[in-house]
Amino acid sequence: AQSVTQPDIHITVSEGASLELRCNYSYGATPYLFWYVQSPGQGLQLLLKYFSGDTLVQGIKGFEAEFKRSQSSFNLRKPSVHWSDAAEYFCAVGQASSYKLIFGSGTRLLVRP
């Protein structure tokens, strides 16, 4: 069965510092991979997605993620965090004709001034 693991429940970084959020997936074939962000009191918004091709994908708000098949990982990165990036981040995996996305448990990002 497909599954997504986000090993970090909370991460705190200083404003201006770099960020990496971890995501590991379990899936038999090449999955479709996504990162979503949930700001306080809001629904989830798609940051970026990977279907195939270049393993480094760019998203909105300056985020990027790298697909590493050998490590079954799809980590999210940002070179310099802004206070407005404080939110909860969800990694998700999908499969054609599955009619759903499977979400990880989320990582809450706190940003220190």
Added chain:
Amino acid sequence: EAQVTQNPRYLITVTGKKLTVTCSQNMNHEYMSWYRQDPGLGLRQIYYSMNVEVTDKGDVPEGYKVSRKEKRNFPLILESPSPNQTSLYFCASSLDDPGNTGELFFGEGSRLTVL
């Protein structure tokens, strides 16, 4: 403005009192779905619909019902709510199967408390 609208946003109710959470989207999307979000568990799919009058169970359908009589609306019905249904509920829509498109458009969520 393209959006998914849920109502109510907040609700406190008592065990056994039937309730409905409405969901409407204005993007002419074929696919709609309900998820619940619980701490440490992420989002889990309750039901989904690929078209009018076509609905199917997700991973946690027990205790819930849905209907899709119109393309834009997908209400979630709790016939006899129980405390374990206390959760944050999200409605989401997509042009097509999100397993293909990857992009789900989410409502702002409905926080339900069952006493």
